[in-house]
Amino acid sequence: MDRHAIMEQGLTQPLIAPALSPAARRRQLREKVIAGFITLMAFTGIAALILIIIFVAKEALALFTEPEARHEASLSKMFLAQDVAPGKPPFRWQPVSKIPKVSMIPLFVGTLKTTAVSMLVAVPLGVFGALFAAEFAPRRLRELLKPVIELLAGIPSVVLGFFALMVMSTVVKEALGFDRPLNAMVAGLGLALAIVPVIFTVSEDALTAVPRSYREASLALGATPWETAWKVVLPAAAPGILAACVLGFGRAIGETMIVLMASGNADVISWSLGDSARSLSATIAAEMGEVVVGSPHYSLLFFIGVQLFIFTFVLNLMASTWTKRVIRKLTGGAA
């Protein structure tokens, strides 16, 4: 065969890779289908998130576009003191009223109170629990401790709320001498029950992931086990622990049932933990059932949802920048 003929053949019959066996081709096809399916799943998740944000924002937007809603729930009515009547508090959340009062301030105070109590209790409990489990507990105990605490995460929040309402409220009232059985303290403690397992599990994973060589080096230099745990392992796991706290915070601020049942939900502005607290999320849950669809009150509840979303988003952002800084510090500022 001369060169010309070969060229001819190359032009008419496209050069292809050696033919695949049917089995290999099937395998290739399967790979593609699976990859496509996984990609689809990932994008469904993202699409759902985006659709939710769009839907919530759209419903809340009516607050700023419709004249009736703008009159009834303007930004100044939501965030500034209102001069209602002499002797009456300037910030009220009474959306079902002849003159609706829609101040967000009592809701902010309430949310802050319950979330702060729960974080103050749950962060030390979760992080130190994790430190104990990862560094000091004998293996047997650790194998018992972990699943038991993780089991706590499986308790539905309505059950925790019921427990807080029926049991904890009386105990806390007696122990701390509060006037009211339902208050921010009880709700915060109930919330702590829900977020301790979250913080514990994620922190424990972060602590166990610290390389063994760190501990060996520290101990070899003469540090005690406690010094090793406190000054070497804990800082090395700091980004993970921070992530745990952010997850816990997100759960605490969004958690609804426990707060709804145990906090008393009064729209009072008071920093006392013995007083009631009305949280943002509980307000949505309590009022959404009866609200007239499309009314200013309805848009207002969605606006609360938008605010909750913004809070967690900003916190996540702050946490991730902080994590980056910690990692840079730990790696000796190389980056």
Added chain:
Amino acid sequence: MKAIFGSLVIGLMLALPLSAHAGNVTVKGSDTMVILGQRWAEEFMKKTPATKVQVTGGGSGVGLAALQNGTTEIAMSSREIKDAEKQKLRARYNSTGVEIPVAKDGVTFYVNEGNPVTALTVEQLRSIYVGDVTNWKQLGGPDAPIIIYSRENSSGTYVFVKDHVLDGEDYAASAQTLPGTAAVVNAVSKEKNSIGYGGAAYAKGIKELKIKKGNEDIAPTAENIKTGKYPLSRDLYFYLRNKPSGDAKTFIDFALSPEGQAVVTKVGYFPVK
């Protein structure tokens, strides 16, 4: 995907009115009235098995909204229809709706059984709930702060108390809100300085307050509520778009018959007839 969804929606839209006419009555609304409605439906269907009566709750507002958008024939409501809701009905159906009182319910105020106060005037209740009176001492009780329990603003009882006891004023900021009469009763039974309200309730640890009117103390008994002597009673309503006809009419006639009103008493409310 879109086509499937679209045809589903169209299918539902076609199916709903059809099913509503095939010997079915849909009743929706007030959570206070759900049990009552379901008992009526059970008794009614025992007598006329050909007609299916479907009762669901959700709240008075939900029922009236369903009436407006045509997804229910009868709306149950523990409050009167609002003007805004009437206007929406008029805009869509050229009718302001038909109101039929079907039962009576008394709003009762409870205190802990250890509380020496047994009767209060409506005016005194108002001053407690708007926050003017904050200590039991001012009402002839012990020197202790008043713990106020209220309901969520989605509740029909909340609106009733606000309109009929508070004269439309706002609840005190310290009023704690609880989900449901049972939660209020439980909270009052546990806290000796508290006051709460709800439907007629029979529970340990609480005491029903009598209402002082003139020099008479009126207890929230069946007799006093039926005759309208007890000042804090309310009607429970059925609302329809137009004059009842067909199966809906037979169902409502049954509810108002002596047999239907006997069901009312059995469920714990009070008959209108």
